[in-house]
Amino acid sequence: MSGLQQFTFHALSHTFTTRTLKVGISIKAVRKLLGHASVEITMDTYSHELPEFRREVVSRFRRVL
Numbered sequence: 001m002s003g004l005q006q007f008t009f010h011a012l013s014h015t016f017t018t019r020t021l022k023v024g025i026s027i028k029a030v031r032k033l034l035g036h037a038s039v040e041i042t043m044d045t046y047s048h049e050l051p052e053f054r055r056e057v058v059s060r061f062r063r064v065l
Contacts (some may be wrong), residue, residue: 012047013034014046014047014048016034016048017030017034017042017047018046018048021047022050022052024055027039027042027043039046040043
């Protein structure tokens with residue numbers, strides 16, 4: 001065995017969505033790349049919150065204050 005985890009194409013699309021949003025690619029661009037009809041599908045189904053997202057929100061909020 002190669003030592004790599006097996007994954008489905010569906011799981012890969014979740015990872016792709018989450019990681020591309022993390023690096024700042026717009027949700028509209030990601031939606032088009034995945035062929036989704038709306039950004040709601042992309043955000044609600046395929047993106048997942050990472051711990052870094054929350055830290056970034058807090059950091060940005062502190063700068064505003």
